[in-house]
Amino acid sequence: MVRKKRVVLTFPHSLVDKPITYHLVKDYGLVFNILKARVTPREEGRLVLEIEGKRENLNKGIKFLKDLGIRIEPLAQDIRWIETRCTHCGACLAICPTQAFTVDQKTREVFFDKGKCIVCELCIKACPYRAMEIKF
Numbered sequence: 690m691v692r693k694k695r696v697v698l699t700f701p702h703s704l705v706d707k708p709i710t711y712h713l714v715k716d717y718g719l720v721f722n723i724l725k726a727r728v729t730p731r732e733e734g735r736l737v738l739e740i741e742g743k744r745e746n747l748n749k750g751i752k753f754l755k756d757l758g759i760r761i762e763p764l765a766q767d768i769r770w771i772e773t774r775c776t777h778c779g780a781c782l783a784i785c786p787t788q789a790f791t792v793d794q795k796t797r798e799v800f801f802d803k804g805k806c807i808v809c810e811l812c813i814k815a816c817p818y819r820a821m822e823i824k825f
């Protein structure tokens with residue numbers, strides 16, 4: 690059965706220029722889509738990936754990454770909507786490229802769907818009330 694996972698990889702500086710994703714394709718037959726990549730000021734590498742493949746290969750690929758010393762977290766754990774801070778102002782709606790925010794047409798309340806978020810961080814700057822937080 691083919692499965693799809695969205696994960697955040699954090700790896701040390703020593704692995705930043707290693708062909709890690711190449712091995713995922715060649716050795717485990719996984720298909721991936723890089724949603725975001727960056728090197729942090731502490732020189733850790735961060736990749737937000739959507740990985741797709743047979744369940745067994747996916748598990749083997751993830752084990753390969755962990756054995757290299759790479760930290761893997763599900764993407765959904767990476768961003769947080771602090772509902773109590775949200776004033777439903779709507780400033781994030783047009784900014785979000787994946788339509789992760791929706792508005793209830795009756796109440797005008799804004800809701801956040803974590804599953805759609807690709808952690809592009811655009812809403813973090815756009816939200817005047819600091820209701821969106823990144824967990825990096």
Ligand code: SF4
Nearest residue numbers: 785806807809810812
């Ligand atoms: S980080 Fe914010 S703007 Fe980017 S996809 Fe997620 S919810 Fe949308």
Ligand code: SF4
Nearest residue numbers: 775776778779781816
């Ligand atoms: S911009 Fe911030 S306060 Fe406004 S609706 Fe979006 S999350 Fe809520």
